Amino acid sequence: MHPKAIILVGGPSRGTRFRPLSLNVPxxxxxxxxxxxxxxxxxxxSKIEDLKEILLIGFFEDSVFSQFLQDAAREYPNLHIRYLREYQSLGTAGGLYHFRDEILRGNPEQVFVLHADVACDFPLIQMKKAHEGHRGLCTILGTKVPREVANNFGCLVAKPDTNEVLHYVEKPESFISDLISCGVYLFDCAIFDEIRKSLENKKGNVETDIYGREVFQDGNKLRLEQDLLRPLAQARKLFVYETKSFWRQIKTAGSAVPVNGLYLEQLLSTNPEKLAKNTPGGPEIVGAVYIHPTAQIDPKAKLGPNVSIGPNVFVGKGVRIRDSIILDNVDIKQNACILHAIVGWNSKVGCWSRVEGTLPAAHNSTAVTKNGLKVQSVTILGKEVTVKDEIVIRNCIVLPHKDLKQSCENEIVM
Ligand SMILES: Nc1nc2c(ncn2[C@@H]2O[C@H](COP(=O)(O)OP(=O)(O)O[C@H]3O[C@H](CO)[C@@H](O)[C@H](O)[C@@H]3O)[C@@H](O)[C@H]2O)c(=O)[nH]1
Known part of the structure; x- marks a missing residue:
């Protein structure tokens, strides 16, 4: 079987919950x-046999992905990776339909579709095996989540013996199931006939643009979930493959911290050579820590677990960093402490200062409630923020280019 893959990357307007980080990087x-x-x-x-082409589909400017695509081509010379731009947001299935000729070129039999904003160990090979063992048109990756958060996702009710999905309900109002859609699918290419059918059902909402292309009237995008998966479940053509491994959405900027931790933990068991080690005369490393080769870490610093240090970062003597992402060119002066935080590009943290979020984030949430108010549990410093010596920044989101001269707590610093 010769599959292709699509990653739904969305576009700039959807990155608002990811602020302030999305101000500088999609x-x-x-x-x-x-x-x-x-x-x-x-x-x-890249581990799927016979998969040669990956299409990123979204509505960002073309230039956004050009450097990334060049780097990816060097890293994966056998993969053809391209970006296809929707002229406007067409919805999660609209882009698939719009670019159907590109997708079907070369006659693939199957197509993987992955949401960009999820993190998991992507058990794609196992999904493919499961898919080829049943008569469905789609296998969807599912996972169990705590009951109280299940309604934020696409919920699945499946037959336990066959994994056939009996009901699919997108973000239901009341509890239906704790088995949810992870935003990872494997479709037979016959799915394009189903998309056509659901398009015909929405016919009243379709117009033809000046180029003769079918477009959906604003607000009537073609939605993978409601317009395709739900009818597929009704027709008994949808199956679930449940993962017992980690899965998490990446919606808010703060959710990047637990996701960073999950991927680092995965590396610890699969490729520990990519992670930092304790060496004589080196800094103290606890658990899974990634350090870019160009970063300079003082031997008296202590890092980890769950820390990623970007290119050209400088970490001074006595610094403590845990559960944090430190982006490129950050300068952290001696004895500073960074916990549950993201420190943006080119920022500076002064001596003896603390930049911290108070709690490890709960499952699929980075907000905690204090006196009835929602506060951040992760502190985020945007690009080029300066934190002066001996101050404490706790549970704050700080927009780019701010100069913090006094301590602050539970604030959005604009
Ligand atoms: N190309 C393109 N991509 C899009 C568009 N709209 C959304 N996306 C991308 O599609 C993915 C899903 O985004 P949302 O539409 O925001 O859905 P959601 O709230 O995340 O819920 C979906 O994902 C959950 C799993 O994370 C599912 O549980 C849920 O059922 C649903 O599929 C994201 O990667 C987003 O960038 C669009 O118009 N065009």
Whole structure:
């Protein structure tokens, strides 16, 4: 079987919850565990036999992905990776339909579709095996989540013996199931006939643009979930493959911290040579820590677990960093402490200062409630923020280019 793959990368307007980080980098390219979010998708896809082509579909400007595509071509010379731009947001299935000729070129039999904003170990080979063992048109990756958060996702009710999906309900109002869709699918290419059918059902909402292309009237995008998966479940053509391994959405900027930790933990068991080690005369490393080769870490610093340090970062004597992402060119002066935080590009943290979020993030949430108010549990410093010596920044989001001269807590610093 010869499959292709699509990564739905979305577009700029959807990155608002990812602020302030999305002001400087589109979310799909934000680095977790030392590489852009979608590089983790591509690494998993590269292991599928006979998969030669990956299409990123979204509505960012073309230039956004050009450097990334050049780097990916060097890393995966056998994969053809391209970006296809929707002229406007067409919805999660609209882009698939719009680019159907590109997708079907070369007659693939199957197509993987992956949301860019999820993190997991992408058990694609196992999904493919399961898919080829049943008569469905789609196998969807599912996972169990705590009951109280299940309604934020696409919920699945499946037959336990056959994994056939009996009901699919997108973000239901009341509890239906704790088995949810992970945003990772494997479709037979016959799915394009189903998309055509659901398009015909929406016919009243379709117009033809000046180029003769079918477009959906604004607000009537073609949605993979409601317009395709739900009817597929009704027709008994949808099956679930449940993962017992980690899975997490990346919606808010703060959610990058736990995702970074999950990918680092995965590296610890699969490729520990990519992680930092304790060496004589080196800094103290606890658990899974990634350090870019160009970063300079004082031997008296202590890092980890769950820390990623980007290129050209300088970490001074006595610094303590845990559960954090430190982006390129950051300068952390001696005895500073960074916990549950993201420190943006070119920022500076002064001596003896603390930049911290108070709690490890709960499952699929980075907000905690204090006196009835929602506060951040991760502190995020945007690009080029300066934190003066001996101050404490706790549970704050700090927009780029701010100069913090006094301590602050539970604030959005604009
Ligand atoms: N190309 C393109 N991509 C899009 C568009 N709209 C969304 N996306 C991409 O599609 C993915 C899903 O985004 P949302 O539409 O925001 O859906 P959601 O709230 O994340 O929920 C979806 O994902 C959950 C798993 O993370 C599912 O549980 C849920 O059922 C649903 O499929 C993201 O990667 C997003 O960038 C679009 O118009 N065009």
């Amino acid at each position: 979310k799909p390219l934000f680095p977790v565990a030392g590489k852009p979010i979608i590089s983790h998708h591509i690494a998993a896809l």
